[in-house]
Amino acid sequence: MPCGRCVKNKRAPQCIYADADSSPAVEPPTSEKEQDPLSVIATSFINSQWNPLVQNGSHWHSLLQQMENYLPQWPSQRTGPSLQQEKPVSRMVPTINYPFNGDTVGRGAIVRVLAQLPPRPVQELFVSYYLNSVEKTYHLLHLEEFDRELQEFWEDPAAKAEDWLAQYFVILGLGCQAMNYCSEESGNEAHRSMPTGFLRSAELCLKRTPYMLMTSLANVRTLIMIVMSKQMYAMSYHEADTCWPLTGLIVRLSIRMGLHRAAWKPYTQRSHEEKVKSQVWAVVLVLEMRQSLVCGMPLLLRAADISSVESNTSQTPSTGNTTLGDSRIDYGSFGNKDPIILTRLLAVSDDDLLFRAIELATSPMGGTPYSDVAAVDTSLRDKLYQSGIGLANSHLEADKPAKDIDLEVCMVQIFFRQVFMALHARFSLQPNASTEHPVSYVSSLESALAILAYQRGLCEGEKWAELSAWFAGFFRHEFFMAAMTVCSLLIRDLESTAVSSHTGFCETQPRKIMLDALQSCRDMWKKEKTWSVCNANAFALVDNLVCVLRHAHEQGCSIPL
Structure with a gap:
């Protein structure tokens, strides 16, 4: 039966006691921790645990705080009596994560998972x-x-x-x-x-x-x-496309909790918490920029968000080398390393240069002058060398000791090579690009070959070979795009044998070096061709192109396309 209050207010059908017997029996929580936190927040007007770090004056919470100045101070209450928590009158109350979360389970399910x-x-x-x-x-x-x-x-x-x-x-x-x-x-x-x-x-x-x-x-x-x-x-372009909106969610949630503000202060003035937050924010930015390049989609970030992260070259964050507790996990093998490369990656964009490069790379085709792309290329390369990052052409070689492989350096180098490759793609892949757009042609070819060299170095080392080869899986899309870029440029060169500069370039040692790089890339794709349909298609495509190019190179003739 509905309560008297609901009957008096003509809300008997909406009374939460009206048809309680029709709902499944649920054991009431025995403690506050066992309550569903999502339902509590979704049905509460004010939640004492929610303390937003970032909000402007138009936010309802800011306006509410201003109104509190005009209200009498009520003992043991945050606001006046009209702002107390009330139970909803409607039975349809989605969780706070809707539509991403429609099947919230109880704490008992987590206990069962932990037991397994x-x-x-x-x-x-x-x-x-x-x-x-x-x-x-x-x-x-x-x-x-x-x-x-x-x-x-x-x-x-x-x-x-x-x-x-x-x-x-x-x-x-x-x-x-x-x-x-x-x-x-x-x-x-x-x-x-x-x-x-x-x-x-x-x-x-x-x-x-x-x-x-x-x-x-x-x-x-x-x-x-x-x-x-x-x-x-697995390499799946469907999965890559789903990662782009998910990364956008990560960016917004990070800004929502103020991670971007932690990076605004000079490093020496940051608290311990701000240093930890700024490092996570740096990862968020790299993830967002990389995912935009992989998917060819625009950045969610502003230029100020990218250039706000300051590099640290004198202070060493406490990241490990700890002997706390009795853990058997070895932190000493990498705990001494100062993680400055990741933050320095973002510091190269003091003048919004990195943002401009990615903006040009992901902008719609057409309307971008070649001179702008060439100017950004030159400025970004200068900034990279000034920052100490540089662009290594042979950082990883198959005969180099594997102990010298630095996975963070690999990630940074592959990222910037990807930026240059995407920046120049609209010009470097055009017919006669080597003569009409030489900067784009050379930069794309150099970046693609460098990425393939990193793939080979990661996958063909000796010590830590398996672990570094697994880590190389993070860059499957970059490796595939690099292989397609090299194949495209070689095929266009073979089509243009009437041009003397092309003939001289393609019939000398550089072409053989590029074919060897593609051959190595093809052999690595072969190992993973059974992992997914996309992997199989990638291997088949690279394999066919390598065979065609190898045959044309051996015969010394052009490819009729």
């Missing part, structure tokens, strides 16, 4: 693989804090918050993927079904957090790692 985790030594092995690959490159975690949190997790897994658990499950998923790849290459047993289970568990825990409104740093890290997982487990 592999033994601690196996988890530590997965974490080590993650730390020695992804973390070694992007520095998403503060390792001292992570080690302390991990010790707390070993003591009482169920006591950790859902946002931390979601982050931990994705770490396990990425580490398990890396270990599986290395095990299969070595002929050892792999845990093939575990990565998918870890990703599902991460999704389950993420859905239990109000990340769409009350975003935490662990939420942002989790979403970043989810994008990385989608990029890693």
Whole structure:
């Protein structure tokens, strides 16, 4: 029966007691922690835990704070009596994450998932693989804090918050993927079904957090790692296209919690929390820029967001080399490294140069003068050399000791080569580009060959060969585009044998070097052709083009197309 209050106000059909027997019986929560945080937030006008860091004067919360100055101060209440929490009158109350979350589960499901985790030594092995690959490159975690949190997790897994658990499950998923790849290459047993289970568990825990409104740093890290997982487990252009809007969500949530403001201060003036946030913000920016280039879509960022990150060359953030607790995870192998390259990558854009380059690269075809592209190319190269990053042409070679492979340097170098390749694509792939647009032609060819050299160096080393080869999977799209660029330029040169400059270039040693690079690229694609339909198509396309170009080179003739 409806309550008397609803009957009096002619709202009997909307009374939450009206048809209570028709709904499934749900055991009431025994503690505040067991309550569904999403429903609580979605049905509350004011939530004491929600303290937005970034808002302008037009936001409703700012206006409410101004109005509070005119209200009497009520004891033990944040605002006047008219602003108390009220239960909804409607039964249709979506969660705060709708439409991304329509199947929120209870805390009991997370407890069951935790009970199904592999033994601690196996988890530590997965974490080590993650730390020695992804973390070694992007520095998403503060390792001292992570080690302390991990010790707390070993003591009482169920006591950790859902946002931390979601982050931990994705770490396990990425580490398990890396270990599986290395095990299969070595002929050892792999845990093939575990990565998918870890990703599902991460999704389950993420859905239990109000990340769409009350975003935490662990939420942002989790979403970043989810994008990385989608990029890693198979080369699929559908997956790449889904990563672009997901990355946009990460950017907005990061700005929502003020990560971009942490990077505005000089490094020496930042607090410990601001240093951690600024490092995560740097990863967000790199992820957004790279995903825009991969998908050919415009940036969500403004120029000020990219150029606000200041490089640090004198201060060393505390990132590891810790002996806290009794963890068996080796932090010392990379914990001393100062993660300045990633932030320096963004500092090269003091004059919005990097933003301008990506804007030109992702803008619609036509309307961009060749002179503008050439000018940006020259300025960006000068800025790179001034910053100390430079553009290495032979940083990775097959005969170079694998211990010298720096995954962070690889990531930065491949990123900038991708920027140059995309910047010049509209001119370098045109007929007679070598004579009409020489800067674009040379820059595209140089960048594409450099990317293929990095692919070979990552996949054909000796020590850490399997782990670096797995890490190379992050750049499958860059490798494929580089191979297609080299093939396209070679074929256009073979079509233009009537031009003396083309003939002299294509019939000498440089063509053989390019064909050898494509041959090596083709052999690496062959190993992964059974992983997905896109991998198989990529291998078939590169294989056919290499055969055609090799035949034309041996016969010394042009290709009739």
